[in-house]
Amino acid sequence: MKIVVLVKEVPDTYGDRKLDLETGLAQRAASERVIDEIGERALEVALSHADANAGTEVVVLSMAPEEAQASVRKALAMGAASAVQVVDPALAGADLGVTAKVLAAAVQRAGFDLVITGNLSTDGSGGVIPAMIAERLGVPQATALSAVTITDTTVSGTRATDAGTAQVSAPLPAVISITEALPDARFPNFKGIMAAKKKPLEVVTLADLGIDVDPASAPQTILTAVGAKPPRGAGVKITDEGDAGEQLAAFLIENRLA
Amino acid sequence: MTFAADSVLVLLDVTPAGELASSSAGLLGAAAQIGTPVALVVAGDHALPTLAAAAGSLGAAAVLTAGLNGADTQLTVPLVDALTAAAQLVEPDAVLVSNSIEGRDVAGRFAARTDAALAVDAVGVARDEEGVLAHHSVYGGAFTATSAPTFGPLVVTVRQGAVDARAEAVAAPEVTALTVTPSGAAAASIESFDAAVVESSRPELRGAPKVVAGGRGLGSLEKFVLVEQLADALGAAVGASRAAVDAGYIPYAHQVGQTGVSVSPQLYVALGISGAIQHKAGMQTAKTIVAINKDGDAPIFDIADFGIVGDVFQVVPQLIAALEAKKA
Ligand SMILES: Cc1cc2nc3c(=O)[nH]c(=O)nc-3n(C[C@H](O)[C@H](O)[C@H](O)COP(=O)(O)OP(=O)(O)OC[C@H]3O[C@@H](n4cnc5c(N)ncnc54)[C@H](O)[C@@H]3O)c2cc1C
Ligand SMILES: Nc1ncnc2c1ncn2[C@@H]1O[C@H](COP(=O)(O)O)[C@@H](O)[C@H]1O
Numbered sequence: 001m002k003i004v005v006l007v008k009e010v011p012d013t014y015g016d017r018k019l020d021l022e023t024g025l026a027q028r029a030a031s032e033r034v035i036d037e038i039g040e041r042a043l044e045v046a047l048s049h050a051d052a053n054a055g056t057e058v059v060v061l062s063m064a065p066e067e068a069q070a071s072v073r074k075a076l077a078m079g080a081a082s083a084v085q086v087v088d089p090a091l092a093g094a095d096l097g098v099t100a101k102v103l104a105a106a107v108q109r110a111g112f113d114l115v116i117t118g119n120l121s122t123d124g125s126g127g128v129i130p131a132m133i134a135e136r137l138g139v140p141q142a143t144a145l146s147a148v149t150i151t152d153t154t155v156s157g158t159r160a161t162d163a164g165t166a167q168v169s170a171p172l173p174a175v176i177s178i179t180e181a182l183p184d185a186r187f188p189n190f191k192g193i194m195a196a197k198k199k200p201l202e203v204v205t206l207a208d209l210g211i212d213v214d215p216a217s218a219p220q221t222i223l224t225a226v227g228a229k230p231p232r233g234a235g236v237k238i239t240d241e242g243d244a245g246e247q248l249a250a251f252l253i254e255n256r257l258a
Numbered sequence: 259m260t261f262a263a264d265s266v267l268v269l270l271d272v273t274p275a276g277e278l279a280s281s282s283a284g285l286l287g288a289a290a291q292i293g294t295p296v297a298l299v300v301a302g303d304h305a306l307p308t309l310a311a312a313a314g315s316l317g318a319a320a321v322l323t324a325g326l327n328g329a330d331t332q333l334t335v336p337l338v339d340a341l342t343a344a345a346q347l348v349e350p351d352a353v354l355v356s357n358s359i360e361g362r363d364v365a366g367r368f369a370a371r372t373d374a375a376l377a378v379d380a381v382g383v384a385r386d387e388e389g390v391l392a393h394h395s396v397y398g399g400a401f402t403a404t405s406a407p408t409f410g411p412l413v414v415t416v417r418q419g420a421v422d423a424r425a426e427a428v429a430a431p432e433v434t435a436l437t438v439t440p441s442g443a444a445a446a447s448i449e450s451f452d453a454a455v456v457e458s459s460r461p462e463l464r465g466a467p468k469v470v471a472g473g474r475g476l477g478s479l480e481k482f483v484l485v486e487q488l489a490d491a492l493g494a495a496v497g498a499s500r501a502a503v504d505a506g507y508i509p510y511a512h513q514v515g516q517t518g519v520s521v522s523p524q525l526y527v528a529l530g531i532s533g534a535i536q537h538k539a540g541m542q543t544a545k546t547i548v549a550i551n552k553d554g555d556a557p558i559f560d561i562a563d564f565g566i567v568g569d570v571f572q573v574v575p576q577l578i579a580a581l582e583a584k585k586a
Binding site: 013014015017018019024038095096097100119120122123124125126127128129130131132133134135136138139140141142143144146156159160161162163164165166167168169170171174179180181215218219220221222223224225226227228229231232233234235236237238239240243244245246247248249250251252253255257258 | 271367371378401402452500525550565566575578
């Protein structure tokens with residue numbers, strides 16, 4: 001069984017994240033870059049399946065600039081067998097349509113029984129890539145799974161939406177996305193870090209994938225304006241001396257909030 | 259059947275109870291701001307006439323109806339097939355879908371299938387000389403961004419509860435039964451389904467004018483009731499931090515923040531929440547923020563309009579009593 005896990009490099013959410021007001025792109029220098037936490041959890045789902053099932057091959061795939069290689073290596077250090085990184089200057093500022101096209105082509109090229117992604121990235125918050133890739137690959141998708149069972153021929157799990165909770169299943173090959181209800185990922189250990197240096201990390205370009213991102217070839221989404229909101233300041237702060245509840249009630253009533 | 263040149267196609271979510279989802283009013287309200295709203299509803303045949311009338315009352319000038327065609331047993335694909343047929347018929351300037359889990363999947367597959375430009379998690383839509391625009395709130399509201407298609411219709415997923423505009427009711431919308439040819443695309447099957455228990459009379463978190471949220475500081479499932487009591491005293495919705503959700507005090511649907519729901523209420527009350535950056539990302543655009551925390555250095559105080567350094571178990575019962583005394 002071959003599982004391809006999609007990981008995205010994002011600005012660390014623990015720091016201040018900034019958009020370039022000229023280009024609308026993330027300011028790479030403004031924050032640390034890390035593998036999105038949900039991508040690590042997706043990798044954990046694949047690795048724990050591999051731990052229990054000999055003959056499982058886990059490949060990580062990321063579309064990111066060259067500088068992101070350290071993040072891809074980290075995924076290898078955690079335990080993936082090999083990695084594919086799609087790097088191409090033409091992909092700077094790629095929209096969702098281009099991203100999905102590229103990732104689907106790279107998944108197809110790697111070969112797969114199952115693709116595992118995060119449900120939602122912390123920078124784009126799109127949550128659409130898994131379904132877009134599934135459509136391009138012509139396979140079923142089951143998104144937002146909070147529990148996953150993988151067999152040789154199927155993937156099934158629990159999918160919680162606003163409307164309720166469903167048990168869903170799909171024959172392989174398929175695409176799934178997982179939620180943060182699934183366990184946090186393992187840390188790479190020393191042995192893993194050493195081993196990662198020797199694991200294959202293939203860098204592929206758009207030409208290797210045979211993909212055209214010419215804006216004339218298909219519609220794309222572009223940013224037409226970006227703005228920063230002034231940061232919010234602090235107001236009144238009091239220490240409770242026995243009547244803070246009453247003071248707060250008065251504040252809420254005065255401001256017509258109660 | 260012909261459709262207005264400025265038609266905006268809107269896919270309305272239908273709840274398991276067979277009603278239009280609460281996102282519908284905002285979606286049709288947004289559509290009316292940029293063109294003529296044409297709604298698509300997919301449901302069991304018997305429910306379609308009522309749903310079509312409901313869509314009209316929320317502002318749909320025309321309604322396309324389609325039967326389930328497997329939408330109750332298969333994920334996403336039957337809805338994408340219906341949306342594709344509707345878009346071919348209507349040739350809209352934009353397609354609006356709810357940014358719900360199901361809506362995102364449908365929008366993603368539809369955009370990939372039709373090679374259309376896609377804008378996600380919009381907090382509003384607009385139109386200029388060149389066409390339809392989507393407005394976004396990025397990095398927890400620290401930035402705003404506007405996106406547009408290079409050409410063709412824009413497919414937009416609209417954040418639930420973000421659009422306040424409402425369309426004028428249409429008494430007799432034109433209703434057309436849509437012919438859908440199944441694509442035969444492989445789909446995942448729905449094997450069983452448990453509908454979410456619709457919660458009491460408390461407002462829904464998304465779009466609620468007031469939210470009272472609790473964090474790990476509440477200490478236990480039993481003591482989390484304090485959050486609900488204050489919410490009820492204020493007529494507010496209940497939110498939570500990820501730590502409170504992880505600890506099992508409350509289901510994930512109530513999580514506010516980076517990987518939960520984003521809210522922009524008039525009033526946000528944070529009880530026993532430290533104010534981690536990922537939590538702030540989901541609530542810092544609230545109009546008024548109130549925080550109660552034992553730790554005077556908690557980062558939530560940096561953005562609170564009214565902060566109380568104190569114990570929630572002392573302050574909140576007194577607050578509730580004072581609010582009730584005022585009402586009486
Ligand atoms: C990728 C990623 C995504 C994340 N997404 C989210 C998200 O969507 N939402 C979210 O909330 N978090 C999110 N987090 C987690 C976030 O970093 C914090 O861990 C979390 O918000 C902490 O929750 P908390 O404030 O309830 O708990 P804590 O940080 O433990 O704070 C508890 C607070 O309660 C106070 N307290 C204790 N007892 C009392 C008392 N009796 N009275 C008053 N105050 C008391 C303490 O002083 C403390 O400040 C995310 C993290 C990552 C890495
Ligand atoms: N550039 C990328 N490279 C690899 N995986 C990605 C990329 N963008 C999105 N994904 C995957 O798609 C999931 C959802 O992302 P998004 O649709 O951006 O919210 C992520 O958790 C990743 O698994």
